[in-house]
Structures are given as C-alpha cells and as structure tokens.
Amino acid sequence: MQYNRAPIWARLYCLVHYWNPCAGEISPMTTSIILRAFGSSLPQHRAVRALIMEEYQRAFPQCALRMVLASRRVREAEGLADMNTVCQELKSLGTERVVVQHLLLLAGQMRAEAEGETLAVPLQHAAPLLADAADIQWLAAQIHLQCREGCPNLVVVHGNTTNPQYNHTHLQLQEILVRSNAAIRFASLEGEPGPGPMHAIRPAAQAAGCAHIIPVFLFPGGHVQEDLLGSQADSWASQLGVPCTASPTLLEQEAVRARFIARTRQALAAEADVSGS
Template sequence: MKKALLVVSFGTSVSRARREIEAVEQALAAQAPDRAFFRAYTSPTIRRLLAQRGEQIFDLNSALENLAVQGYEDVAVAVTHLLYGIEYDKIKEQTAAFSKRFSCLRLGPPLLADSGSLCALARCLLQEPLAPGEGLVWMGHGTEHFANMVYPALQTALRLAGGRHAYVGTVEGWPSLEDVLTKLQSDGCSRVLLAPLMLVAGDHAQNDMAGSDPESWKSRLEEAGISVRCRMEGLGALVSVQDLYAAHLQKLLQPEEDNGV
C-alpha cells in the first residue's frame, strides 16, 4: 500500500521565514519515514506570490487530488496551524470531501489541540532566555473564531508554569496589545523581549510586531517607556515545538486499536 504524509501550512512569502516551516516539516517527515512527503499551503495569496517567483505549491484540494491520481491509498494529513480556528475548519471540510478517494485518510490536530499541548507549549515558551528583570511578550495573530480562547488560556498556562512576567497578546483578537501594556505597567515591567507566537516570523512579525511604523507593537511599547528587543524567529525554529508537532503525528499514526477506536 502506497503511503503519504501531507503537511499543510498557511505558508509564508518571506524567504528567511520559510526555513521555520521546513524545520517542522523535517521533524514530521522523520516521524513517518515509511511515507512519501508532500506539502500544501492554504493561503492563496502566498501561493500566488510564490508562483510569481517560479515556485508552484499545491493548495490542499490539489495536493489530495494529486495523491489520489498517483495511487496513494494511505494518507496522513498533518497541519502546522496553531488553533482549531477558521483555517482548520476549512482544512477539515476539504479533507473530508476526499474520504472516499483513499483507503485510509487521517487528519491530525493543530498544535494547540488540548490542555496537555497548551501546557507543553507554555513550558517551551518559558525556555526563552531573558535578561535580569526582563519581561516576555508573545504576539499571536488572533481570530474571530471561538478558538481565540486559546490565547487567554495560554496566558494562564504560562502563569501556572511559573511565567510571572510572561504575557500573551494578539493582533486581531483578545487579549490585545492594550491589555498587555496595561498589565506590563501594573507589574512595573520596563524591559521586554517581544516574540512572535506564530509558526514563522513572517510579515506579521516583521511589520506588526517589530516594524518601524508608529502602530507596530515595538513602537507602541517604546512610546509607553518600555525598552524592547525582538526575537525574529517563529515557533517553528524551536526544537521543543517541533517535538510537539511530531508527537501529534505519532499519535495520529498509531493503529486504530491503540487510539481506542
């Protein structure tokens, strides 16, 4: 039986950030050495930008169709997305539409799939080295989907894991930068390391987080009198996070009887 591993990411058009996706892809491929590796990006904009540079990357539907045509029968779909949000809902729907095209088609969870993975990520994030008296601010994307509740839950997990001066905010959800700033000021935190709570340090990290624009997080924190240094690597660069993705895939690939099915 021909077996495949399809790794699905949102994607990035930032060349340097691409290696953070590839690091996770490599960790996942190493977890499934008996499967042929394939990738797909869900962002139409990123696929279009890459196509303009001469690189063609499948969307999910095209990738699954390609695997079916090539005669793959057992396909494991692993996602690098963080949440059970809008993007994951689309992936789930598209994958389900191909269920009759394969003998076995399995879809894995996002990184933050349950309380265990949430607490595990919190421990990973707290490994970031800090200067004495420095706070740690993680900037997430945020979503209007109910899955946005993962961000305040992660904030709680960081506190319970000992991150007294670790903070989580989002660009498009809650908590916001204003919420984080209020807490920084009440805690008397005047120096922070600002890092992207995203798979890659792509456009959001370069512009919304660390950009020179007055509305960037770095600029607004500095305007409030807080000294800022930026970590310009996404979560995909952390070996401990790569291990979390690999653990999800390992569980997905267990025989059905081992999963209680």
C-alpha cells in the same frame, strides 16, 4: 542574554512531558502525509518550511510527503499546488491513506474549513499543537524557559475577532502564565485580550530600557516580522519605544517540531490499528 530561571514546575514539566512518540506500523508506498500551513512568502517562513520538510522526510522515509499552503496568494506567487491538486496526484501514485498534519496552534477556523472539504482521497486530520489541557501546560512551561530577566516579557498570540469561540485555548494559556510569573503580560493582535497589555507595559519597558517579545506563532511570517518586530512606526516594537529582543517562533524550536512529528506518528499508528482490526 540573561533569562529568568523558570519555575521548578515548568522545568520538571518539560522534562517529564517531552513526548516520546510511539512507532506504529505504516504501510509503505500507500501512505502519504500532507503538512498544511497558512503560508507567507517571507524568506524566514520559507526557510522554516524547508527545515520541517527535511525533518519529516527523515522521520517518515516510507511515506510520500507534501506541503500545502492555504494562502492562495502565496501559492500563486511560488507556483505551488493547492490541496485538491496534491490529493489527485497522490491518488494517481497509489496512495490509500493520507494523514494531514495541520501546522496550527489549535483546532480553529482553518482546520474546521479543511475538515469540511471533499477531496480525491480520504483524509485523517492529526491533532494541532494544543489539543488538550496537558498541551497548554506543556507550552506554558516552554514559554517560561524563554522569559528574559530584567525587562517586561510580552507573550503575543494572533487571536480571533470574527470567531471568538476559538480564543478559549489561548485564554487558558494566558491564565497559567500570568498567574505563575508576574513578569509576563499576555496580548493578542486581535480578539481577546487584544493589544491593551502591550500599551500597559510601555512605562515598565521604558524604565527598564528594553522589552522581550515571545511570539506564540508557528512561523516567522508577516505578523511576527512586520506587525510585532518591524521597523515601521505602527509595529509593536516601535510603539514600545525601547530595544526589543524576541524569542524564536514555535516551529523554529526543535521541541515543537518534535511534538508535531509525534502527533503525526500517533495519527499514522492509530489509522494502522483501525485498518488492521
């Protein structure tokens, strides 16, 4: 597969800003980490969850580690505990400190709801993947490296129609990408900018005989596997009417998983500093 040579700024940005996590002192036995994601029962989603848990266990062997899914339907289907039950269990084990790492692209509706919960133990919420302008630049550089040469490249995010205030982060990402690479178009399943750019690139995709989809989703769940890449007539790949390739989702990429681990390590270190002061 041939990919575009990314702009020099993108390659340099990835090199310089590949986060070097600083280790903080973590109190053994009393510190826990909860990874929180929305959830899907698709095997691809479950495989990525297992990979993340394995890497977190290696990174934080001194911490109790749990994963909680926000989707009640998925929890019930897989027999998984909810957030309240997990917190009660950790408290019974002697946990005094809990850092919640939301496996989210940005601090949107799901995190806002989580921060309003009152649970058995106090929670500290670590930053999502995109917390500031530098993070958006970092992700833009990563996306540039995935662009495919010789066909239209369609970057897709979820978007939010109900709470449009949460769209500003990916709109900033859109501005950076489209301004710096004429081969990129940016679309969303809902909210702004919507699916219009996907329809707009169809003539170019059919002229090239291919299209490349870059899903800015954390997991390979239903939106990616079915809405974007599915074989049904209303999937985006089917609507484009040409063979489509796709980049891996974010958490299938080692650099993104490493960045989340760095986020968690930073939150643990910050909490340790506060406790020791």
